[in-house]
Structure formats: structure tokens, C-alpha cells
Amino acid sequence: MHVVKVELGARSYDILIGAKLEKLGEEMGRLRFGRKTAVVTNPTVNRLYGQRVLKALAAADFLAMPVEVPDGEQYKTLDWANAVFTALLINTFDRRSPLVALGGGVIGDLTGFAASCYMRGVPFIQVPTTLLAMVDSSVGGKTGVNHPMGKNMIGAFYQPRLVLMDLDTLKTLPKEEFLSGMAEVIKYGVIWDRELFDFLDKNREKVLAQEQGPLGHIIRRSCEIKADVVSKDEREGGLRAILNLGHTVGHAVETLSNYTVRHGEAVAIGMVYAAKLAHRSGQCDARVPERVEKLVRDYGLPFSLSVLKRRPSVTELMDAIQVDKKAEGGKVRLVLPKKVGEVVMSGEWDEQQLRALLAE
Ligand SMILES: NC(=O)c1ccc[n+]([C@@H]2O[C@H](COP(=O)([O-])OP(=O)(O)OC[C@H]3O[C@@H](n4cnc5c(N)ncnc54)[C@H](O)[C@@H]3O)[C@@H](O)[C@H]2O)c1
Structure with a gap:
């Protein structure tokens, strides 16, 4: 595993390159979040990696819940961010509950945006599973959703607290x-x-x-x-x-x-x-x-x-x-x-x- 640090003062964070998904709970455990966590993902990625991530989180005593958004750029919208808020509210997530983005850039952008807004900001973790998300969208804190009048028009700069990349996930990528x-x-x-x-x-x-x-x-x-x-x-x-x-x-x-x-x-x-x-x-x-x-x-x-x-x-x-x-x-x-x-x-x-x- 190799660690790259993003130096942003109090908002600095590590990118763990080549860490196994099984390490996620342990790595998040170090960051002292609340125990309740939501894994935001889509059906394609959930089917492939959801169970491994939920198991890793449970092993570190997190109460983890999957939240699915349909697969596709057309779902990177305020409506689907709102669906994530609804799932968090129904399950009484509070300000210390982290959101995990498990997927490509679409899931990362949407989850980061939801995390920036929910209760005025909750911690979020990027677990990118596409090459584009690993080398670009999961790092740097640009989050957002599309508007019918333009792509990425609604969003926020909001840095993740951790980025964990398991390079083996790329094996299933088309x-x-x-x-x-x-x-x-x-x-x-x-x-x-x-x-x-x-x-x-x-x-x-x-x-x-x-x-x-x-x-x-x-x-x-x-x-x-x-x-x-x-x-x-x-x-x-x-x-x-x-x-x-x-x-x-x-x-x-x-x-x-x-x-x-x-x-x-x-x-x-x-x-x-x-x-x-x-x-x-x-x-x-x-x-x-x-x-x-x-x-x-x-x-x-x-x-x-x-x-x-x-x-x-x-x-x-x-x-x-x-x-x-x-x-x-x-x-x-x-x-x-x-x-x-x-x-x-x-x-x-x-x-x-x-x-x-x-x-x-
Ligand atoms: N925030 C930023 O700085 C930034 C930078 C560049 C791009 N983006 C955004 O990123 C998005 C594009 O991201 P993307 O290219 O990752 O697309 P994507 O998130 O749509 O993923 C591409 C496809 O691969 C599937 N997939 C993901 N991981 C997989 C895996 N391991 N195995 C099999 N299938 C898998 C997804 O379900 C999806 O169907 C765009 O919305 C773009 O605006 C954001």
C-alpha cells in the first residue's frame, strides 16, 4: 500500500493506494467518527463489492447501511441527493455519521455533495472503483450534481476525510x-x-x-x-x-x-x-x-x-x-x-x- 497525503491544513487527508477493501473499517476506525455509517453506491457496484465493504465495516463495529442510487450519470441529480437525505433522516443519522461513496465518479460526486449538505456537513470517505475516480474525481473535493441546464452546476468544494483505493476492483471494470x-x-x-x-x-x-x-x-x-x-x-x-x-x-x-x-x-x-x-x-x-x-x-x-x-x-x-x-x-x-x-x-x-x- 502507498499513502499520498493531500495537504490542506486541518482538512488534510490520506489517499491509500492499493489498500484492500477489507481494511476500510480499520482505517475509518482511526478517524473517530460516529458508529452509524451509510455506504452510498449503485446496484452494479453493490453487487460486486457491497458485501465486502459492509463486512469490513461491521468488523470494526460500524453499523453500516447500504443506500442505492441507480447506475448512470442521469441520476447524479438533486432528486437523488434528496433520496439519500431521506434515507439518512429515516435512519436517524446524525452529524457524526460518515457517508462512504463506493463507486465511480458519479457516486463520488453525488455522495460528497450529500455529505456537504446533510446537517450542514458530515464526514465522507471515498472508495473509488473506476480508474477515472481513482486518478481524478475522488481526490480534490469537487462534489456536485447535474442540473437540467448544465452538468455539475450545483455543488460544493468539500474534501473527503479519507480515500481508499483497492486496485483489484478495476479487474471488473469494463x-x-x-x-x-x-x-x-x-x-x-x-x-x-x-x-x-x-x-x-x-x-x-x-x-x-x-x-x-x-x-x-x-x-x-x-x-x-x-x-x-x-x-x-x-x-x-x-x-x-x-x-x-x-x-x-x-x-x-x-x-x-x-x-x-x-x-x-x-x-x-x-x-x-x-x-x-x-x-x-x-x-x-x-x-x-x-x-x-x-x-x-x-x-x-x-x-x-x-x-x-x-x-x-x-x-x-x-x-x-x-x-x-x-x-x-x-x-x-x-x-x-x-x-x-x-x-x-x-x-x-x-x-x-x-x-x-x-x-x-
Ligand atoms: N469531482 C471531480 O473532480 C470530477 C472529476 C472528473 C469527473 N467527475 C465526474 O465523474 C463522473 C464520471 O465518473 P466515472 O467515469 O467513474 O463514471 P461512473 O461513475 O458512471 O462509472 C462508470 C460505470 O462503471 C461502473 N462501475 C464502477 N466501478 C466498477 C467496477 N469496479 N467494476 C465494474 N463496473 C464498475 C459504474 O456502475 C458505471 O456504470 C462524471 O459525473 C464526471 O462529471 C468528477
Whole structure:
């Protein structure tokens, strides 16, 4: 097991990478919560891992209760957060009762949000079971639900008290979901760590075969980078925005596909476009978009808009991108690579060049 610390003063917490699910009760026991705990999960994950988690909690004297939310992004809503509140109220959960999020990013975001609101905040623990949740969504404290008018529009910054990752849970994850998480790992290489990027390049087969050593290494590096960035800028006042590489065009792709393109797949496409735009606007040399696109392709991830069943017009794409523009007060600042391992947040890009790229 490897421990990565997220340093946030009184709100610091450990990420336990490679801990068995059976250790959950013992690890939570150290944190002096109330005895009553709810394991928020979905039917898919509950069937696979629910019993092991409940048993681990019972063994450490927790009174654990499962709370199921249906499986799917469309259930990451206020209504389902409310269903969680109702289950907690019926069972007289109090302010010391922790919530455990057992599942992927959807369960993690929803549970964290519910924990931030229930009785003005109860402790919560992330037990991510997808690669994307392990390397990205379970770390850093962004929680939330979707609104019919926009994804992740309702939420809170609310840090977990502990993150426990059992890498064996990835063995049951469908391949496409694993690859979707790989896009976020590639992202860390591009924004922060050339060595990680080169490692992914050299060890592709081992990573894709989920060999323990290489898999543990890339998850650990991703968590270290995210922990580092979040520790320096918890609320995205500046630096944290670099984690959004590929997310502007990616967000447009997700929206226009009606969420049939997975988050990580959309980020992969977005990264390729960001690298091409960076080159065209003179921020990096031609090798950068070449290398980014090659790695994305090598990992079997989509790299162009042809992934969309219906090719949207450039205007539709630009409109979808404007959603970010509103959020940023009128100016779209994009994360653009300068080289592999370094990015800039920049408003210095030409709209015509982006339009031309999207039209190709
Ligand atoms: N909070 C953040 O910082 C952050 C960052 C990135 C993404 N997100 C959010 O994360 C969500 C996407 O997360 P995701 O990609 O994990 O999707 P997900 O939670 O929908 O999980 C994908 C699928 O895998 C299944 N699954 C989960 N673990 C499994 C396992 N071990 N074996 C078999 N099946 C398993 C799930 O039931 C689901 O069907 C989006 O809502 C996105 O907005 C949040």
C-alpha cells in the first residue's frame, strides 16, 4: 500500500493506494467518527463489492447501511441527493455519521455533495472503483450534481476525510471505462510530468494488461500530481485550472453527444485539439500535438470529432464551448501545452484558428 497525503491544513487527508477493501473499517476506525455509517453506491457496484465493504465495516463495529442510487450519470441529480437525505433522516443519522461513496465518479460526486449538505456537513470517505475516480474525481473535493441546464452546476468544494483505493476492483471494470480513466492519466503527463508521459508511452501493453507494478505507478503519480495541485490551489483560483486541459472542447463533445461519449473520451479529444491549437498559435512546436495524438490513439481513445454520430456544425461546437465562457466572465482562457509536461492558461489564441481546426 502507498499513502499520498493531500495537504490542506486541518482538512488534510490520506489517499491509500492499493489498500484492500477489507481494511476500510480499520482505517475509518482511526478517524473517530460516529458508529452509524451509510455506504452510498449503485446496484452494479453493490453487487460486486457491497458485501465486502459492509463486512469490513461491521468488523470494526460500524453499523453500516447500504443506500442505492441507480447506475448512470442521469441520476447524479438533486432528486437523488434528496433520496439519500431521506434515507439518512429515516435512519436517524446524525452529524457524526460518515457517508462512504463506493463507486465511480458519479457516486463520488453525488455522495460528497450529500455529505456537504446533510446537517450542514458530515464526514465522507471515498472508495473509488473506476480508474477515472481513482486518478481524478475522488481526490480534490469537487462534489456536485447535474442540473437540467448544465452538468455539475450545483455543488460544493468539500474534501473527503479519507480515500481508499483497492486496485483489484478495476479487474471488473469494463474496458471502455478503464480507457476513459487513462485519458485523465495521460492528461497529468501533458500538464505536469514528462516522465509519466514517457512511461505511458513505453509501458502501454503492461498498463493496458493492468500489471500491478505499472498500474500502481501511474495511479500513484496521478494522485501525487492532483494532490500537489489541489494543495496549492484548493478552490481553483489559478493553478488548479490546469487540470482542465482538454475539458473545454471535451465538454462541448460530451454535451453534443448527449453524454454518450464518456468524460475521459471527451477529454482525450479535447487534449488533441488543445495541443493542435497551441501549435497553431505558436505556443509549442509540432512534436507536441503529434506526441499527444499518438499516445491518445495508442491507448485506443478517440482523438477527433468523428466519434460523434452526427457531426455538429462549427457554430454548434462554438456555442457549446461558450458555456465555459459565461462561467469565466466573458473570456475563454484555454489550457494549452507549451511542451509535454508543461501548460499555460492562455487567452492568447485565435478564434478563427479554433474554428478552422473544428471544421477540419
Ligand atoms: N469531482 C471531480 O473532480 C470530477 C472529476 C472528473 C469527473 N467527475 C465526474 O465523474 C463522473 C464520471 O465518473 P466515472 O467515469 O467513474 O463514471 P461512473 O461513475 O458512471 O462509472 C462508470 C460505470 O462503471 C461502473 N462501475 C464502477 N466501478 C466498477 C467496477 N469496479 N467494476 C465494474 N463496473 C464498475 C459504474 O456502475 C458505471 O456504470 C462524471 O459525473 C464526471 O462529471 C468528477
